[in-house]
Every structure is written in structure tokens, then in C-alpha cells.
Amino acid sequence: MxxxxxxxxxxxxxxxxxxxxxxxxxxxxxxxxxxVRDEMRKVSWPKFPxxxxxxxxxxxxxxxxxxxxxxxxxxFALLSGWLYKD
Numbered sequence: 851m852x853x854x855x856x857x858x859x860x861x862x863x864x865x866x867x868x869x870x871x872x873x874x875x876x877x878x879x880x881x882x883x884x885x886v887r888d889e890m891r892k893v894s895w896p897k898f899p900x901x902x903x904x905x906x907x908x909x910x911x912x913x914x915x916x917x918x919x920x921x922x923x924x925x926f927a928l929l930s931g932w933l934y935k936d
Contacts, residue, residue, distance in 0.1 A: 858864050877885075896904075 856864060
């Protein structure tokens with residue numbers, strides 16, 4: 851800890867000095883929207899078949915996980931009902 855600068859030679863904690871934050875000039879709303887639009891043009895957007903394929907994969911995964919949780923919940927409900935004799 852001493853090598854990292856967290857404690858001094860006596861073992862007491864040392865306060866780290868916080869670097870001052872840099873103040874940046876604020877931009878107007880129109881410049882902000884223009885910069886966002888320029889950055890969004892650089893994004894590699896997926897084609898529709900790729901979006902459809904990934905959506906199907908997500909839906910199938912959600913159905914599988916939901917079925918698994920439902921099965922475990924039903925099993926535990928059955929076991930707890932048997933254990934506590936409703």
C-alpha cells in the first residue's frame with residue numbers, strides 16, 4: 851500500500867490530491883445536433899436480415915430462459931407444498 855501511495859511510512863492513510871477538472875466551452879444546440887449527426891453517419895448500421903436474425907435469437911433465448919425459470923418455480927412450489935402440507 852505504501853508503494854501505491856495510499857499510506858505513508860507510519861501506515862497512516864494519505865489523502866490523494868484531486869486533479870482540477872478541465873472546463874470546456876459549452877456548445878450551442880445546433881452545433882451539438884450537427885456533431886451528433888456527423889458521428890451517427892460514421893456508425894456501421896446493421897442490415898435488416900441481420901437485425902431480424904438477431905431478434906429471433908433473442909426471442910428464442912428469452913423463451914428458453916423463461917421456460918427454465920417457470921419449470922424451476924413450479925418444481926419448488928410443488929416441493930414446498932409437499933414439505934409444508936398446504
